[in-house]
Amino acid sequence: MTATTPEPTHSSGSVDQADRTVSTPGLPLPLVFDEPPRRSKPPRHLADLDTAARREAVTRAGMPAFRANQVGHHYFARLVDDPDQMTDLPAALREPLAEALLPTLMTPVTVRSADGGTTRKTLWRLHDGTLVECVLMRYPDRVTMCVSSQAGCGMACPFCATGQGGLQRNLSTAEIVEQVVAGARSLQRGEVPGGPGRVSNVVFMGMGEPLANYAAVVGALRRLVEPSPSGLGMSARGITVSTVGLVPRIQQLADEGLPVTLALSLHAPDDELRDELVPVNTRWKVTEAVGAAWEYASRTGRRVSIEYALIKDVNDQGWRADLLADVLLSYGDWGWVHVNLIPLNPTPGSRWTASRREVEREFVRRLQARRISTTVRDTRGREIDGACGQLAATGG
Numbered sequence: 166m167t168a169t170t171p172e173p174t175h176s177s178g179s180v181d182q183a184d185r186t187v188s189t190p191g192l193p194l195p196l197v198f199d200e201p202p203r204r205s206k207p208p209r210h211l212a213d214l215d216t217a218a219r220r221e222a223v224t225r226a227g228m229p230a231f232r233a234n235q236v237g238h239h240y241f242a243r244l245v246d247d248p249d250q251m252t253d254l255p256a257a258l259r260e261p262l263a264e265a266l267l268p269t270l271m272t273p274v275t276v277r278s279a280d281g282g283t284t285r286k287t288l289w290r291l292h293d294g295t296l297v298e299c300v301l302m303r304y305p306d307r308v309t310m311c312v313s314s315q316a317g318c319g320m321a322c323p324f325c326a327t328g329q330g331g332l333q334r335n336l337s338t339a340e341i342v343e344q345v346v347a348g349a350r351s352l353q354r355g356e357v358p359g360g361p362g363r364v365s366n367v368v369f370m371g372m373g374e375p376l377a378n379y380a381a382v383v384g385a386l387r388r389l390v391e392p393s394p395s396g397l398g399m400s401a402r403g404i405t406v407s408t409v410g411l412v413p414r415i416q417q418l419a420d421e422g423l424p425v426t427l428a429l430s431l432h433a434p435d436d437e438l439r440d441e442l443v444p445v446n447t448r449w450k451v452t453e454a455v456g457a458a459w460e461y462a463s464r465t466g467r468r469v470s471i472e473y474a475l476i477k478d479v480n481d482q483g484w485r486a487d488l489l490a491d492v493l494l495s496y497g498d499w500g501w502v503h504v505n506l507i508p509l510n511p512t513p514g515s516r517w518t519a520s521r522r523e524v525e526r527e528f529v530r531r532l533q534a535r536r537i538s539t540t541v542r543d544t545r546g547r548e549i550d551g552a553c554g555q556l557a558a559t560g561g
């Protein structure tokens with residue numbers, strides 16, 4: 166894929182600093198932490214608001230505050246946003262309440278299915294024309310929504326389709342939540358084979374670096390776990406936030422009181438290679454990122470997942486498996502960590518390919534020999550470009 170030149174960015178603090186280097190085709194993309202300036206914001210939506218703000222929005226629109234909870238119940242518990250179906254509300258108030266709290270945030274452009282219809286990738290158009298994708302994956306025992314937190318991504322990982330397109334903008338809290346609600350609706354309506362069901366898991370592994378859009382992502386986490394009428398009432402244990410290792414934000418997340426699972430995309434145990442594969446490593450090194458993940462596990466009691474995409478002849482050598490074990494075990498072996506190996510999803514025109522099967526098996530064997538819990542992720546959705554690192558919102 167060709168490199169692109171992102172819009173100029175601004176900086177505003179320790180994490181929120183952008184590398185102002187302008188990319189040149191063929192050279193690595195710059196790291197971009199802040200979204201480019203934009204003309205319009207997404208409309209304010211119920212899912213952007215906490216309880217107090219919801220009530221205030223309703224009273225400002227000239228209606229009694231308790232109506233906010235009724236609308237919240239329709240949206241989060243019944244998954245309804247059509248005012249005609251809110252029959253407990255006075256007919257004259259339905260439209261004004263929906264206008265105040267439930268503007269249309271996104272419209273579907275395409276839905277592509279795989280795995281007999283149990284994997285569905287939806288391409289959405291947002292209010293300003295921005296395109297984002299999410300993927301629903303139904304398994305026998307759970308339904309997982311993989312959501313996007315940004316349109317594009319500024320982290321510039323060279324093997325990732327999303328990263329090669331640069332960062333367009335952050336998504337709002339409601340734009341993130343609405344991806345989950347839309348998936349929940351399609352399950353409720355029986356549109357996914359297997360009968361009506363519920364979303365049990367959410368993984369922030371679609372487009373974007375979630376911790377680079379921190380406030381909106383934490384807002385979305387609160388909406389996902391709070392019970393109706395404030396949220397979807399999901400278990401935090403079913404939610405995974407993935408990061409390439411924005412260390413100050415990992416520390417901040419541990420303070421939020423939201424025991425979600427943290428997934429650190431490590432992809433290399435040594436700085437020399439990780440500087441290339443995960444360019445944010447030039448800012449926070451392997452030991453800093455793994456140390457922050459260990460601290461997260463210690464403080465939240467949640468086991469951290471180390472994500473490691475196995476890339477043929479790049480990071481899949483046996484000695485790197487041993488080094489990965491050394492790095493992780495240097496923090497103790499109390500079960501704080503799990504390694505999730507990901508067969509790389511090939512992206513068109515990319516020189517990066519998946520490791521050979523026997524190499525993958527040897528990598529697993531070496532980690533397990535050191536008693537590190539290790540699994541190999543299945544590659545669901547690969548045929549519809551819906552697997553990790555393949556969401557590029559190309560409309561395909």
Ligand code: SF4
Pocket residue numbers: 318319320321322325326327328329371372373374409554
């Ligand atoms: S791998 Fe994740 S963090 Fe890296 S560029 Fe892709 S979406 Fe961004």
